[in-house]
Amino acid sequence: MDNLRIDALIIGGGIAGMQSALDLADQGFQVALVEREPSIGGRMITLSKVFPTLDCCSCITTPKMSAVAHHPNIHLLTYCEVQSVREHGTGFDISILQKPRYVDVSKCTGCRDCEYECPITVPSPFDRNLGAYRAIRVPFSTAVPQKAVLDPEYCLWCGKCEQVCPVEAIDFTQQPETFNIEAASIVMATGFDLTPMETKKEYGAGKLHNVIDPLMMERFLAPTGPYGRVLRPGDGKEPTSIAYVQCAGSRDETLNITYCSRVCCMYAIKQAMLISGALPMAEITIYYMDIRTFGKGYEQFYQNAKAMGVEFVRGKVASIKEDSDQNPIVKVEMTDIGEIVERTHDLVVLSQGIIPASSPILRGGSTQAVSLPLGSDGFIYVPAPDSAPCVTERAGIFVTGTAMGPMDIVDSIISASAAAAEASAYIRENGNRVEAHKEALYA
Amino acid sequence: MTVQNKTLSRGEILKHLRTQHPQAVERAQALLKEQKHMQQELCAFFREKPRTVPEAAQATGIPASKVLWFVAAMKKYGIVVEAGMCGDYPLYKKAEEN
Numbered sequence: 001m002d003n004l005r006i007d008a009l010i011i012g013g014g015i016a017g018m019q020s021a022l023d024l025a026d027q028g029f030q031v032a033l034v035e036r037e038p039s040i041g042g043r044m045i046t047l048s049k050v051f052p053t054l055d056c057c058s059c060i061t062t063p064k065m066s067a068v069a070h071h072p073n074i075h076l077l078t079y080c081e082v083q084s085v086r087e088h089g090t091g092f093d094i095s096i097l098q099k100p101r102y103v104d105v106s107k108c109t110g111c112r113d114c115e116y117e118c119p120i121t122v123p124s125p126f127d128r129n130l131g132a133y134r135a136i137r138v139p140f141s142t143a144v145p146q147k148a149v150l151d152p153e154y155c156l157w158c159g160k161c162e163q164v165c166p167v168e169a170i171d172f173t174q175q176p177e178t179f180n181i182e183a184a185s186i187v188m189a190t191g192f193d194l195t196p197m198e199t200k201k202e203y204g205a206g207k208l209h210n211v212i213d214p215l216m217m218e219r220f221l222a223p224t225g226p227y228g229r230v231l232r233p234g235d236g237k238e239p240t241s242i243a244y245v246q247c248a249g250s251r252d253e254t255l256n257i258t259y260c261s262r263v264c265c266m267y268a269i270k271q272a273m274l275i276s277g278a279l280p281m282a283e284i285t286i287y288y289m290d291i292r293t294f295g296k297g298y299e300q301f302y303q304n305a306k307a308m309g310v311e312f313v314r315g316k317v318a319s320i321k322e323d324s325d326q327n328p329i330v331k332v333e334m335t336d337i338g339e340i341v342e343r344t345h346d347l348v349v350l351s352q353g354i355i356p357a358s359s360p361i362l363r364g365g366s367t368q369a370v371s372l373p374l375g376s377d378g379f380i381y382v383p384a385p386d387s388a389p390c391v392t393e394r395a396g397i398f399v400t401g402t403a404m405g406p407m408d409i410v411d412s413i414i415s416a417s418a419a420a421a422e423a424s425a426y427i428r429e430n431g432n433r434v435e436a437h438k439e440a441l442y443a
Numbered sequence: 444m445t446v447q448n449k450t451l452s453r454g455e456i457l458k459h460l461r462t463q464h465p466q467a468v469e470r471a472q473a474l475l476k477e478q479k480h481m482q483q484e485l486c487a488f489f490r491e492k493p494r495t496v497p498e499a500a501q502a503t504g505i506p507a508s509k510v511l512w513f514v515a516a517m518k519k520y521g522i523v524v525e526a527g528m529c530g531d532y533p534l535y536k537k538a539e540e541n
Binding site: 116119120121122123130131132133135152153154155156157158159162172173209226227228229231233234235236237238239240 | 453456457460461464467468470471472474475478479495496497500507508510511512513514515516518519520525528531532533
């Protein structure tokens with residue numbers, strides 16, 4: 001990989017990063033988008049549908065992924081990690097590590113012959129490890145780029161993939177490689193993670209097979225999910241009683257996560273409605289402290305869910321255990337009637353809190369590579385959230401999406417465009433655009 | 444992407460990679476052995492007639508969650524297919540071989 005000189009580096013290829021990249025590139029800026037995974041798409045490409053419109057997530061995300069990949073002003077750098085960021089007079093010198101795919105992307109056609117031939121089946125993080133793929137694979141059906149990647153952690157180095165590849169794309173000689181990018185500005189779009197299940201010991205600490213996280217349910221509800229239907233992971237039963245435990249990792253002083261994660265009420269309601277469609281006979285209960293439906297059309301969405309028969313129980317879940325048939329037993333204090341009751345369900349979904357992504361560049365309480373201070377909540381610190389919500393403490397570095405704090409997809413896209421506008425103004429003001437501009441698409 | 448000495452033969456490169464990743468190779472070999480055994484057992488079971496995951500778990504002694512994960516993988520790669528429902532459980536059978 002040759003060194004690059006660009007106007008803006010976007011770190012993170014989720015919906016926010018892609019939107020920022022497209023907005024800047026459409027204005028004629030030269031942009032590089034760095035994604036640590038082998039494909040862009042982020043969390044959103046794994047989701048089933050968006051609330052409150054119930055539009056298909058894949059149908060919204062894949063055109064943007066494709067637009068990023070084909071944009072003449074965007075350099076797409078997948079399977080890359082930011083190693084260091086050094087400030088100089090007019091911008092930043094960024095060191096990037098290109099991890100080896102062991103596949104020549106200029107030859108690979110994404111035919112997946114190698115994947116079908118590979119003898120090792122491994123858990124697929126795209127399916128929250130409930131589904132599987134092979135040690136060499138195309139990450140998922142709509143991955144961009146649609147290229148195979150080999151996982152050296154599971155490879156036998158048997159060479160079967162190389163034997164079947166019709167275009168001789170397998171390249172076992174690839175090594176990690178570092179290259180440099182010189183950029184006038186940076187947009188941080190590093191995304192979010194969920195609070196680890198292990199931290200909630202009273203809810204089984206991640207050891208109960210039929211207590212799952214909400215992203216697992218998203219995969220069950222997606223047409224490309226691991227089972228092709230909603231089944232509980234413990235034994236493959238189609239659940240007839242499903243419960244949601246709200247605030248399972250947010251507004252929780254024991255975890256030092258005192259903030260509201262904002263999206264949990266809405267995604268729980270959305271999933272409940274989708275389950276009602278997929279499993280019409282299923283009883284769905286949402287245990288909540290209070291329902292927060294803050295966005296446009298959200299309250300009506302909540303009322304629709306109630307009208308569809310979703311049961312909303314006001315109460316705090318104290319613990320979850322399981323019976324001999326792996327059915328989760330929820331112990332809940334029902335605050336409306338002042339009673340503590342135990343209820344048995346087939347499947348429980350924990351509405352876990354949103355925390356900053358476990359990106360190496362954000363690990364350790366401060367941004368190691370980018371050297372950005374974090375707020376007390378762990379997200380990137382923004383000095384003036386009311387007037388300049390995307391502007392960080394360091395001139396030329398902007399932040400967008402859930403790297404700023406918990407937010408839904410609509411707000412992520414709005415903040416992405418805001419960050420792009422801030423970056424655009426900064427680059428123009430500082431007069432340090434790269435010389436070889438291509439024409440703005442919409443000039 | 445930088446390349447190592449391209450003059451090495453294919454076999455030498457693979458051998459070199461195996462020695463570079465000894466723990467990963469050992470883990471992958473153990474996994475392959477386990478998965479081959481599991482696939483043989485499950486395929487033999489699903490070949491007889493359509494069965495549920497708990498039935499397969501009971502017959503093979505493999506935990507039901509693990510059976511489900513492996514059945515999902517086999518379904519993805521066309522080795523087993525769904526064959527209706529038995530109560531609340533989907534039935535699976537061995538896919539017809541070409």
